[in-house]
Amino acid sequence: MELVTVDDVRSAAARIEGTVVRTPLTAGPAGGPPFLLKPESLQPTGAFKLRGAANAVALLDARQRRRGVVTHSSGNHGQALAYAARAQGVPCTVVVPEGAAKVKVDRMRAWDARVVMAAPAERETVARGLERDEGLELVPPFDDDRVIAGQGTVGLEILEQSPEVTTIVLPVGGGGLASGVATAASAVHPGSVRVVGVEPELAAEAAESLRTGHLAAWPPEQTYRTMADGVRVCLSPRTFAHLSARLDEIVTVTEDEIARAVAALAHGARLVAEPSGALAAAALLAGRVPTVPGRAEATVAVVSGGNLDPELFARLVAGR
Structure with missing residues (x-):
């Protein structure tokens, strides 16, 4: 299977200019480890998709x-x-x-x-x-290669906005975002930027797939236990091939860690994040991915989306 190239991602960036927002890099929650946020929740549709x-x-x-x-x-x-x-x-x-x-x-x-x-x-x-x-x-x-290339533009922007970046952390569901961003990072700064994926423990098919070398698919009754509804899907053969070749690491987080990250992003970064969108921040706040002391610009967490039920958001922000 041929993989998406960085030229595909660059062509997508030119094609979608004017339709999508070039989201900024903002500060991570105060009081936590040093990292920046890429709030894709600020897109017109509320997510990187x-x-x-x-x-x-x-x-x-x-x-x-x-x-x-x-x-x-x-x-x-x-x-x-x-x-x-x-x-x-x-x-x-x-x-x-x-x-x-x-x-x-x-x-x-x-x-x-x-x-x-x-x-x-x-x-x-x-x-x-x-x-x-x-x-x-x-x-x-x-x-879909068209979709993967489009999602990879998140990575191009991060690399342009933070030349000092050494780690990009992002959620993994079906793997399109991670495939595209890892493609951009591995081509633009080969060997110097790590791309780390994050999944909920309750829907960790990608982690299992990459660990065993075989594509795993969990039934809906398992994956639907996680509140992170946007990642209740498994990799496809296409995204599995991309991540096997280009993703540096994948980690998992608990439901409690996801909930705390949603609250931390709201209180400490003034961002509305859905549970799936808070996965990368959850991994950093829980210490699953190390950061560089005093260098927030070295680590970027992608906040992939902010579309969630208002009642759920209120409960999570209140710590209930």
């Missing part, structure tokens, strides 16, 4: 634009594709797993997406059925 979706939509041909796009998503990718498709006048359908966060589903509909509900284990099958029956273009959440 807009980068990959915008790149994929920009690459559609005229026939694909007329018929429309379809995806399967628990929320953030679905919102991103709906936003990017509406901006270019392309019809969009999102297959959503039952139990997905209402706030995310409501926003998909607000951006004119047709929402189709399915059992968690059936969402990809339903999306592929719509691709076949209605002639829609499938834009997967992560198992």
Whole structure:
């Protein structure tokens, strides 16, 4: 399998300029270890997923634009594709797993997406059925070179904004973000920038896959135990190949550590982060990934998204 290249990522960066926000680097929570934050929660759709979706939509041909796009998503990718498709006048359908966060589903509909509900284990099958029956273009959440290249632009920006960076920490679900960022880091600064992935202990398929060298897939009844709903998916063969070749390390965090990170980002960094978006900060705050004393600019944690139910956010921030 051919892997995405840094040239693919650079082309995506030029293609999506003006659609996505070049998010800043901001200070990590006060009182904790020194690191910076890359708040992708500040994107118009509230998550990094807009980068990959915008790149994929920009690459559609005229026939694909007329018929429309379809995806399967628990929320953030679905919102991103709906936003990017509406901006270019392309019809969009999102297959959503039952139990997905209402706030995310409501926003998909607000951006004119047709929402189709399915059992968690059936969402990809339903999306592929719509691709076949209605002639829609499938834009997967992560198992797609166009999407991986778009997500990799997060890494390009970090490397430009913090030339002193030596470690980038980010969440891993399906692996699209980690695949793209690791591609950028390994090509732009080979050997000098480590990319570390973070998963919840309760949905650690990527950690198992990379440890054993074989692609692992946990059933939904296991992965749905974590509050980090955006990473309740396993790697694809495509992202497994990228991470096996380019990711430096992967660590896991507990549910309590995730909850504390959401609260710390709210109180100490004035950022709204969903549990999935707080994974990288959780690993740093818990000491799973070492930082450089006195050099916050050396370590960057990606806050991948900030779309969560207001009641859950209030409970986590209050420490309940």
